Amino acid sequence: MADNKKLVEAITSMEEDFAQWYTDVVKKAELIEYSSVKGCMIIKPAGYAIWENIQKELDRRFKETGVENVYMPMFIPESLLQKEKDHVEGFAPEVAWVTHGGLEPLQERMCVRPTSETLFCDFYANEIQSHRDLPKLYNQWCSVVRWEKTTRPFLRSREFLWQEGHTAHATAEEAEERTKQMLNLYADFCEEVLAMPVIRGKKTEKEKFAGAEATYTIEALMHDGKALQSGTSHNFGDGFARAFGIQYTNKENKLEYVHQTSWGMTTRLIGAIIMVHGDDSGLVLPPRIAPVQTMIVPIQQTKEGVLEKAFALKEQLSDFRVKVDDSEKSPGWKFSEQEMRGIPTRIEIGPKDIEKGQCIIVRRDTREKTAAPLEKAGTVLAGILEQMQKEMLERAREHRDAHTYTAENYEQFQQIVNEKPGFVKAMWCGDAACENQIKEDTTATARCMPFVQEKTGDVCVCCGKPAKTMVYWGKAY
Amino acid sequence: MADNKKLVEAITSMEEDFAQWYTDVVKKAELIEYSSVKGCMIIKPAGYAIWENIQKELDRRFKETGVENVYMPMFIPESLLQKEKDHVEGFAPEVAWVTHGGLEPLQERMCVRPTSETLFCDFYANEIQSHRDLPKLYNQWCSVVRWEKTTRPFLRSREFLWQEGHTAHATAEEAEERTKQMLNLYADFCEEVLAMPVIRGKKTEKEKFAGAEATYTIEALMHDGKALQSGTSHNFGDGFARAFGIQYTNKENKLEYVHQTSWGMTTRLIGAIIMVHGDDSGLVLPPRIAPVQTMIVPIQQTKEGVLEKAFALKEQLSDFRVKVDDSEKSPGWKFSEQEMRGIPTRIEIGPKDIEKGQCIIVRRDTREKTAAPLEKAGTVLAGILEQMQKEMLERAREHRDAHTYTAENYEQFQQIVNEKPGFVKAMWCGDAACENQIKEDTTATARCMPFVQEKTGDVCVCCGKPAKTMVYWGKAY
Numbered sequence: 001m002a003d004n005k006k007l008v009e010a011i012t013s014m015e016e017d018f019a020q021w022y023t024d025v026v027k028k029a030e031l032i033e034y035s036s037v038k039g040c041m042i043i044k045p046a047g048y049a050i051w052e053n054i055q056k057e058l059d060r061r062f063k064e065t066g067v068e069n070v071y072m073p074m075f076i077p078e079s080l081l082q083k084e085k086d087h088v089e090g091f092a093p094e095v096a097w098v099t100h101g102g103l104e105p106l107q108e109r110m111c112v113r114p115t116s117e118t119l120f121c122d123f124y125a126n127e128i129q130s131h132r133d134l135p136k137l138y139n140q141w142c143s144v145v146r147w148e149k150t151t152r153p154f155l156r157s158r159e160f161l162w163q164e165g166h167t168a169h170a171t172a173e174e175a176e177e178r179t180k181q182m183l184n185l186y187a188d189f190c191e192e193v194l195a196m197p198v199i200r201g202k203k204t205e206k207e208k209f210a211g212a213e214a215t216y217t218i219e220a221l222m223h224d225g226k227a228l229q230s231g232t233s234h235n236f237g238d239g240f241a242r243a244f245g246i247q248y249t250n251k252e253n254k255l256e257y258v259h260q261t262s263w264g265m266t267t268r269l270i271g272a273i274i275m276v277h278g279d280d281s282g283l284v285l286p287p288r289i290a291p292v293q294t295m296i297v298p299i300q301q302t303k304e305g306v307l308e309k310a311f312a313l314k315e316q317l318s319d320f321r322v323k324v325d326d327s328e329k330s331p332g333w334k335f336s337e338q339e340m341r342g343i344p345t346r347i348e349i350g351p352k353d354i355e356k357g358q359c360i361i362v363r364r365d366t367r368e369k370t371a372a373p374l375e376k377a378g379t380v381l382a383g384i385l386e387q388m389q390k391e392m393l394e395r396a397r398e399h400r401d402a403h404t405y406t407a408e409n410y411e412q413f414q415q416i417v418n419e420k421p422g423f424v425k426a427m428w429c430g431d432a433a434c435e436n437q438i439k440e441d442t443t444a445t446a447r448c449m450p451f452v453q454e455k456t457g458d459v460c461v462c463c464g465k466p467a468k469t470m471v472y473w474g475k476a477y
Numbered sequence: 478m479a480d481n482k483k484l485v486e487a488i489t490s491m492e493e494d495f496a497q498w499y500t501d502v503v504k505k506a507e508l509i510e511y512s513s514v515k516g517c518m519i520i521k522p523a524g525y526a527i528w529e530n531i532q533k534e535l536d537r538r539f540k541e542t543g544v545e546n547v548y549m550p551m552f553i554p555e556s557l558l559q560k561e562k563d564h565v566e567g568f569a570p571e572v573a574w575v576t577h578g579g580l581e582p583l584q585e586r587m588c589v590r591p592t593s594e595t596l597f598c599d600f601y602a603n604e605i606q607s608h609r610d611l612p613k614l615y616n617q618w619c620s621v622v623r624w625e626k627t628t629r630p631f632l633r634s635r636e637f638l639w640q641e642g643h644t645a646h647a648t649a650e651e652a653e654e655r656t657k658q659m660l661n662l663y664a665d666f667c668e669e670v671l672a673m674p675v676i677r678g679k680k681t682e683k684e685k686f687a688g689a690e691a692t693y694t695i696e697a698l699m700h701d702g703k704a705l706q707s708g709t710s711h712n713f714g715d716g717f718a719r720a721f722g723i724q725y726t727n728k729e730n731k732l733e734y735v736h737q738t739s740w741g742m743t744t745r746l747i748g749a750i751i752m753v754h755g756d757d758s759g760l761v762l763p764p765r766i767a768p769v770q771t772m773i774v775p776i777q778q779t780k781e782g783v784l785e786k787a788f789a790l791k792e793q794l795s796d797f798r799v800k801v802d803d804s805e806k807s808p809g810w811k812f813s814e815q816e817m818r819g820i821p822t823r824i825e826i827g828p829k830d831i832e833k834g835q836c837i838i839v840r841r842d843t844r845e846k847t848a849a850p851l852e853k854a855g856t857v858l859a860g861i862l863e864q865m866q867k868e869m870l871e872r873a874r875e876h877r878d879a880h881t882y883t884a885e886n887y888e889q890f891q892q893i894v895n896e897k898p899g900f901v902k903a904m905w906c907g908d909a910a911c912e913n914q915i916k917e918d919t920t921a922t923a924r925c926m927p928f929v930q931e932k933t934g935d936v937c938v939c940c941g942k943p944a945k946t947m948v949y950w951g952k953a954y
Contacts, residue, residue: 036557036599037587040550045615048546069525071637073517074589074620075573081515093579096552098589101575101624101635112551112575112589138522142620143551147578158578169489203517217550293623 012338013280018224025274026153029283033082037266039151039158043267046341049291051161051269055141057193058163058265061185065367067137067165073117073369074112074142080118084243085448087117090210094147096158099227112145117211117236117262120166121244131170131250135178139165141358154271155228156477161395163268168246168258172237175259179235182263183216185230194269195286195392196220197400198230199423201448206435209262219447219472221400222275225421227474230272244393271477275397277365284343284365286392287385293339294361294381296324299309299331299350309354313347317378320385339364343390347379363388365395404472406456414463417442423474427467429460437462438473488817490757495701498732501631502751505761506818515571516628516635520744523818526768527747528638532618534766535640535742537664544614544642549596551619552587552818557595561720567687575637585723594688594713595649597643597722608647608727610653615665616642622902632705632954639743645735649714652736656712659740660693662896663708671746672763672869673753674877675707676697676900676936676949678925683912690714695947696924698877699752702762702898702953707749710740721944748954753873754842760819761842763869764862766832771858772815773801773840776808786831790824794855797862815839821860821865837869837897839866876899883933890938890950894919904944914939915950925948 011024026032031047059069075098077278082088088274094110124136137386141163151157165182183200187443190196198218206214212234213309220230238257241247247255277284286454294317298310310324325334331348338346348360359377361370361384372380403422416424424444428434435446460467488501503509508524520528538544552575559565572588590596601613619641628634642659646652660677667673685692689711697707715734718724724732754761764770769941771794776788788802793808802811808825815823834846836854837846838861880899884890893901901921905911912923926946937944 031830033600035550035596037552038555040552040602042550042596043548044770045545049547052546065951068522068524069529071520071525071620071638072527073514073519074622074635075514075517077513095579096575097577098573099576102571102573119512119519123519127510132493143548145551159552161548217766240511 003379005072005191011280011282013241013380014278017227018049018272021280022275023153026277031274031457032153032272039148041153041157043161045293047270048319049227050273050285050289051267053289053291054265054269054458055163056191058189059141061189062163064164064251065137065181065185066368067139067167070125070138070140071118071142071406072140076113076115076116076118077108079108080113080122083118083121084240085212087211087240090177091115091146096147113142113151115143115262115264116140116142116144116145117166118144118244120245120262121260122131124168124258124260125244125246126249128168128246131248134170134248134258135174136168137165137178139163145342153186154267156268157400160267161365161469162264165261167261168241169256170248170250170256172259175235175237175261177440179214179216179233179261179263182232182261182417183218183231185342186233186263187218187264190218190220190230190269191393193286193288194231194273194276195288195389195396196272197393199448199450201472202451203232203448204432204446205433207434209444211236211239213239219270219423219474220227220276221423221474222477223278223399224274224275224405225475226475227423228268228272228275229447230269231265234261235263236260256377277392278342279365281336282340283343283345284392287344287389290342290344291321292323292343293321293385294345294347295334295343296322296325296347296349297334297338297455298326298333299345299348299353300326301326303351305354306349306351310349313349313359313374313377317381319378320381325388325476345384347377347381367391407461408457410461413438414442415474417444417473421475422474424449425456425470425472426461426468427455427457427459428471429463429465430464430468431460431465434460442475443477447474447476457470483911484687486733488757488759491700491755495734497628498757499748500630501592502755502759502817504670507839508747508751509630510762512636513927516625518634520638522939523768524747524879527750527762527766528744530766530768531670531742531746532640535666536618538618539640539642542614542658544616544644546637547615548619549590549593549600549617549714551590553590553593553595554584554585554587555798557599560595561688563719564688564717568592568623570574571808573622573624584642590619591621591623592739592741593617593619593621594643594717594923595643595721596647597612597715598723598737599740601735602723603646605645605723605725606712608725611647611725611735612651614642614655615644616640623934626778629954631751633745637744639687639741642738644738645718646737647725647733647735649736652712652714654737656691656693656710656740659738660695660708660710663710663740663742664695667697667707667746668763668870670763671750671753671779672765672866673707673749674870674874676925676927677929678927678949679716680911680925681909681923681948683909684923686711688713691817691923694925696900696951697749697753697856698880698900698951699749699954700755700876701752702804702880702952704900704949704953705745705752705951706924707746708742711738713737725952731808737785740816753818754869756842757811759817762797762819762821764821765867766799767819767821768797769800769818770862771800771822772820773799773822773824773826774808774811774815775801775803776830778803778824780828782831783826787826790854794858794881795857797858818868820859824858835934842869845905884938885934890915891919894921894950894952898952899951900924902931902933902949903946904934904936904945906940907945908937908940908942911937911939921950921951924951924953
């Protein structure tokens, strides 16, 4: 087990330095590599395969609601970006500008899309004429660029992968319904597939998307008690439609503006998975999203029949995403690698197991070992993976709940934020002044006004005036 | 059928003006829309769904050969692009340059990737140390930018979608084997899935990829007799490895350079499908790639029980990609739309059919009608789709063979190229001078030196000196 120790020692302990632990895991689990373009990362096979599974599952869920995929250009002419005032103010300071095509300067510079509202609006203005053209339910999978100053793998990078849905509707009600529908789809996906509980709610005016009427968000709590915004869904009302002239004739033959939404999830989710489930041995992937669900590790593999049996077991388990590690490394080293990469289970099989007609299934999260009769390996493994998926969500929920506090006055609020990492539930008057004050005093921000409101007091925790709403506050990535 | 005529009249006849026919089909089949960025297109749902099916099928085939997906940054610093001399000369004149990030000018300008050899090499230089790290078999799905002067939807656009595989191997032999393996994979995919026959061969020195030692290609013949390069696979030898210092220690502990390959296919394939299979009623999609394989069109749908039966049939056919057109349009209009969009079959079902317990299956390519008993609709449809897929390939092969000529001397060669659109097989001495002469005199280029050589003469068709190889010549997109 000397090997084992070596690999594990390569990563910093979570309790010692969470940020360094994160960076170590990202590298040692071979999820990313840094590139020669500052702030842009290379997503390696183990990282990209997680993204592929996220895509597959989200895409299926989108399509079930009638969404179709399209592809828009990656460039936005400057004049187009400027059409909606709030939007350009929000994004212009952080876009990358293309000024030359080939050897010639461009007549008008273009930015690399930071998001594609303006392109979709330009498209919809031509595409939508009549109420019969509505709704438009489009999505695209692509990469976007935001020229951030400080970057961290998955969490904040200058280029990242995402999906962006853009819909257009005849009525305000339909747009609002779609905005919430997609937020709930995101939340269900996080809980059911990523085993990550989230708070569903609305962003404050200060925190909403540039150009939106309302932004809904799901907020998750990472292991270190910091919040991560994990998906957002925006209702634009008819703001963009007015700026871009997107009108349709209704059934009474009158011109109306459409109502629009957009919603997105990104490779940031991979960062969330790491920070919700990981431990001091590395990554822990929920079975439903894991690119490899079980790694078969042959013990004493040079002994006759062992490798043969290991590969026969792989065949037998073909309903699962399964691999055999038949490399020349020691079993201990293989265990460490499987643990570092977060593969949910490993199956140990050696001469003694074969003699007994069994294999040993070991869970990544609890290290619990189960001896399974070979002929029933599939059924036992299915049960273990299902149980693990369920318990991972429960553990994450318990952790979040244990790190969610309630503050009734400002002294208490500041003390909690300073001393206890996590969410703080506290009442708010609705004034931006209090929100700004809280950020200045504590660095905590309003994560969301949850859909499920609890009244934790009568007055604003900051100013003492009558409160309008309960807010989840927290320090965030 | 007045409606029908109206929609069909909206497209130019192929024989009259093939280029205009192509543009009309691309628009009327709702595959693309032009965007406000010149030379960049919007891929609409009907077009993108074809690309998704291409991706799914190619990706599966790649993975079966051990390839893993990754994602590299979309930007390449200028100094990195310049590391391999031939490569930068080939691409620098047509890249888009990013000069500003946010409000600040960049210290070094970056181009948007026209292709990612340089990024992969930079990555491999760090990633590969030992023979145990080899081979690396990576691929990425992304968009690339080439600042072309003249653009056409799918065939040549400033931004397009593609996959680019990049592999690194210990030996020259292994790299050569992989180069050919991927070319054959492409060819098989085109024939089996797109029903598009291709010539497999090698590019001349003049036509090979910038920086490659050898480029292999598959060449298809479009309906108008022009050739389309449909996929390429490059063997780089150790040229890039020397420029980027990608070395590994072999089993004898000596430093060696790796040998590399790259290979790509693009959204251009959608253009190929249109131009190989389309007709004067629009697009014709091979069943295996069609996003919708059959459109059920209810006849007299307001009559009791018709729509009900149509949707019951849809349920029954859930093994296929099937839709019901229950819009308020007339059946004739629905037929035209289904034909324009190239949906391989439609199923007509009306009160009389229901009475007889049947439905009518109509093939898109031949218009052949088959009455199928309702309870056997699935079996009959499966047979029709299979037959159609097979016959589409056969017809395309016959068309290509009927437009493939042999020239024994230069007079004959020029006459064929000028008068008969298609491939010309002719012998070549191997000198670039003759290749250039031919291009100057006829605008035909050497499409490829086919793997399957036939000796069509002894001397070069251009200069009369002893010939080295037989070449497929043609005018190309």
